[in-house]
Amino acid sequence: MPIKSDAKRRWVELEFIVPGTPEQVWRAIATGPGISAWFAPTTADERVGGKLEFTFGEGAASSGTITAWEPPSRLEYEEHGWSEGAPPLATEFVVSSRSGGTCLVRLVHSLFTTKDSWDNEIEGFESGWPGFFQVLRLYLRHFADQRAAAARALSAYPGAHAEAWKQLATALGVSGPNLGERRSAPAGAPPLVGTVEHVEQSDHTCEVLLRLEQPAPGVALLGSYPWEDKARVAVSVFFYGDRAAETAAELEPRWRAWLEARFPANAAQKANA
Known part of the structure; x- marks a missing residue:
């Protein structure tokens, strides 16, 4: 608007x-x-x-x-x-x-x-x-009014955000998503199984939203967006229910390590030095 x-x-x-x-x-x-x-x-x-x-x-x-x-x-x-x-x-x-x-x-x-x-x-x-x-x-x-906690990971990419999204989507098994499809992250990624609920691709953002079955009930927001002269990739996984906090605390370090291994922050810094 x-x-x-x-x-x-x-x-x-x-x-x-x-x-x-x-x-x-x-x-x-x-x-x-x-x-x-x-x-x-x-x-x-x-x-x-x-x-x-x-x-x-x-x-x-x-x-x-x-x-x-x-x-x-x-x-x-x-x-x-x-x-x-x-x-x-x-x-x-x-x-x-x-x-x-x-x-x-x-x-x-x-x-x-x-x-x-x-x-x-x-x-x-x-x-x-x-x-x-x-x-x-x-x-x-x-999930209204249920207990909630989130696992988050963020890193930079020294290029266009559309290219960053292509790499992220491929690595997480959500390339070419269609609404209602069931998608699973491949081996080597943190556990992620769910149904595609929303897809957005524009100059401002590329993202997919999954309603999760595994590793616990929740919602995963996976995306990339322009940031200064680079791009950022972001994973936000919201868990709900009595064990939400324990699940988020267990998986957040895994998500951060996984994202850093594929999109090293220092690589983006060097590319723009």
């Missing part, structure tokens, strides 16, 4: 439909355990003036102050210092009930600046959310 602007800010809006009651959707998008189940490890002090803290791995983190808390319909928080020299960033979620046991979620990202020098970052916010929204849909449809 195009970037909008007025005399105080520049912003983008996204809307998406998810299954569930407003109360279920609210718990998923406005509480620490809920956000952690489909996006990033998060803690939340659930009140106006409370803190939201996100952990993205590899030392990356962000925090914001809750400026609106209206269960089960509206959450807004504001982040300062999220990037060096950046203007304040406000994020708003609005939940509206729809027919058929679904809800409409409206997301608005606003930068409090009139300058267009931050538009690339705004567009990056817009392109980064859809894959996680697909995880959210599956979580609400199949």
Whole structure:
């Protein structure tokens, strides 16, 4: 969607439909355990003036102050210092009930600046959310309110993200995916068996979403995207149920070692030295 602007800010809006009651959707998008189940490890002090803290791995983190808390319909928080020299960033979620046991979620990202020098970052916010929204849909449809934990791995690739995706997809047995297909990772990769639920290929991202049978019930988001003058490859595997934390803790080191062996971070650094 195009970037909008007025005399105080520049912003983008996204809307998406998810299954569930407003109360279920609210718990998923406005509480620490809920956000952690489909996006990033998060803690939340659930009140106006409370803190939201996100952990993205590899030392990356962000925090914001809750400026609106209206269960089960509206959450807004504001982040300062999220990037060096950046203007304040406000994020708003609005939940509206729809027919058929679904809800409409409206997301608005606003930068409090009139300058267009931050538009690339705004567009990056817009392109980064859809894959996680697909995880959210599956979580609400199949695993709502269950315990959750995630195994994550991230590395760089010194070339185009489409080429990075080709290598990742081949190595994980998800090349040329079709919706509804059952796919299995080949020998040598961490265990991964599931059904293809979503496929995205564009200039901004290439990704496949699997609803997992093995190694445990969950969702795997596998993808690549441009990053500065390189590409990044990312694996996020969300596990649900009573043993989610144990499964994630066991498999995250395996995923990180596997990804680093195929996409060494130092190779990308050398290529750009």
